[in-house]
Amino acid sequence: MTAIVIRDLTVTFGGRPVLCGLNLDVAQGGPTVLLGRSGSGKTTLLRAINRLNECLPGYETSGSVRVRLGGEMVDAYGADTRPETLRTRVGMVFQTPNPLPAGIAENITLPLALAHGLPKAEIAARVEASFREAGLWDEVKDRLEAPAASLSGGQQQRLCLARALAARPEVLLLDEPTASLDYQAAQGIEELLLELASRYTLLVVSHGLNQARRLARDVFVLREGSALEAVDRELLSDPEGFSHLMDELF
């Protein structure tokens, strides 16, 4: 079953086209991995799904993005879709850890209180659950009030993941979630993502073929000019095809 359907998506910034007439179907679950050279528009594509491009100056878009939310396909750009609501259902993890300038626990409670309007008891329950889900609970349970900036890079990234999970989204967009992490921390996140794929639809932007091979159920390559090409999984495990793709991409 498809979770995200993108048709004829065009995004321009200050008149310069970044994506042109792009089409993509993302299956439920995943992870679906999106590969491409830097500058090919992967991040913009991801941000088109939760309408985050709108927060940047000089942005214009056309085409349609539909996301399966609560069993129904919802037009992300529809007149009756509030971007804030959409973003609470479609979570995102950024390339570099971006904790809010607040305490560790507050990073999770603040959006739940403000964007979701949840009652206190529910928020408290979700804090521990999402920290456990992100495998961070044991490391932070004694210092929940400490500033989030006091965590290490890998911990911060897992905090951001926990924050996204706490919202109980249906889709999770991850923009090179391991790019700023060391090998071990990256491995931890990858394992976590594989586990999460059974409960959420995951769309992961990556620039590493190896990571794609480890993670992906579906792989797409985004080329210049917004040509999107599905890559056969077998090609990834075949050494010759792999190196061919490697040459082509990087």
Place this chain on the structure above:
Amino acid sequence: MADALSLNGASGGNSSRARFQAEAGERGIRALLSGAAGTSVLCVAGILGFLAWFSLPLLQPGQLAAVLSWTWQPTSGRFGILPMAVGSLLLASSAMLLAFPLGLGLALFVNGLGPRVLAKHLGALVRLMSGVPTVVYGLASMFLLVPLVRASFTGTSGFSWLAAMLVLALLVLPTVTLVLDGQLRLVAPELRLTTAALGLSEAQSLVRLALPQCGQGLKAAAALGFGRAIGDTLIALMLSGNAAQVPHSPLDSLRALTAHIALVLATDSQSQAYGSLFACGLVLFGVSLAVNLGLRALRRGPRRAALSAHSDRPLPGLETAATGLAWASALLVPAALAALLGFLLLRGLPTVSLALFFGDTLPLDALLHGAPVFDGLWPACLGTLWLVGLAALFAVPVGLAGGIHLAEFATGRAARLAAFCVDLLAGVPSILMGLFGFALILLLRRTFWPSANTCLLLSALCLALLVLPYLVSATRAALAGLPQELRLTCAALGLSRWQAVRRVLLPAARQGILGGVVLALGRATEDTAVILLTGVVAGAGRPGALTDKFEALPFTIYYLAAEHQTPQELNLAFGAALTLLALTLALFALARRLSDGAWRPGT
């Protein structure tokens, strides 16, 4: 081989002599630069010294109690300054009470609570406001706001605490807004994507996350605004009525310390009154010192205050309240500004003609043959030109050199002292520079120049003192804004410190420095308080010598607004105000263009 490796190169003695000369030259230059930075220390010490020296007679028995009393009646020998101190405090605090929320509203509006299209224009408007001369606000308010207050309430002449407070709030509003805006700009954009991805609205992001991070900025804006409000002379002088009393209601008249100094010195009261004036000066100096120390304490404190647990008790409706405040400010402030400046245009534009500048004299005669001009602004324009030119001649070299020294060479305690004095000098009320000049003349008269009198040269010197800190700060900031790698690169290429500064850093920081110079010129053009005490008079004609009295545009406006005999003279004041406004706005716009085009890393 050894030659090739020798750092002095192959040709031995010759080149080492050249090297020695170069090093001596560099030492000399650095001594000059540090001397320039030391000038600002001397200036602060000088002002404080003069104020203290001339207030010394107050320490005689009974004198201090006489000054710290509630009655000002110089004719019966009573020189109490407490009513003025209270007046200053009331006026400045009430103006800040109004300006602070409005400034906060404007800053929130431009940083996301208002539509982007409007935000851009509003930002430009606020920056334009900082270029409006005080005396121009004063003139427009005297003939628009004051009659309005008189008509709206009974039993008041309109010249009141209320009128002065409203206009003073408008005057300090850009200071407050720009400080807050600068702080929000540092944190808000960085948060925007993160909070949006979490489903928070722009208002929530600003009010719940960005604003609490600006705690220090809020306090800094309040302190700077208060310093500016209490240091202003012209608004209080022109609008508050100047009765030496403690007001009982906002409709009463009051007198501020700054206005008190200007009034008493201008009417040339007997010399016993001077002592109490210097006490007023000391109080004002103390206030700006306190503001400055407060700001430093803020800067030193923890950079980001820990956030209180917002989510435990999310005050409902905070976003709505903030949005309401933002829109209210965005409507009120431009409306007030449009009313004042519109009134000025309405009265001033019809007067604009050659006759406005040259009266009945033929313009060519005045320009080429120096024919005297009566009933025209030409002598005042010339006076202002001379004044600003001379002030720039004194201040620009010293300010630039001082700024270079502080940015590139100064270290340790001396550097901190110089930087502190520059900041302090920037916050000292301009009337104190005037008082300093006046004291200088008093001193000269008592010592070796009995016929010394206030004059063009003295005014220019005091104005130079006023704009010196702007020049130092702008130069320093422009240099400090350059990336550290640039200095490392220069050092790696074997350039000496001074070579790097002269050949690479200064050219790279050129526009920022130039912007600072133009801004300083604008500030010198519009200032009235300094020249009021140091030699400006009405009807002096074109300036003849440096030791002559002179005319200047801002003083002409102030004088004609208060003393006009005929409607024609008042028209002249409006024409002069329009001329001065056009001049300063052009200078401020130019300064802004220059600073905007400044070189930044990666461009």
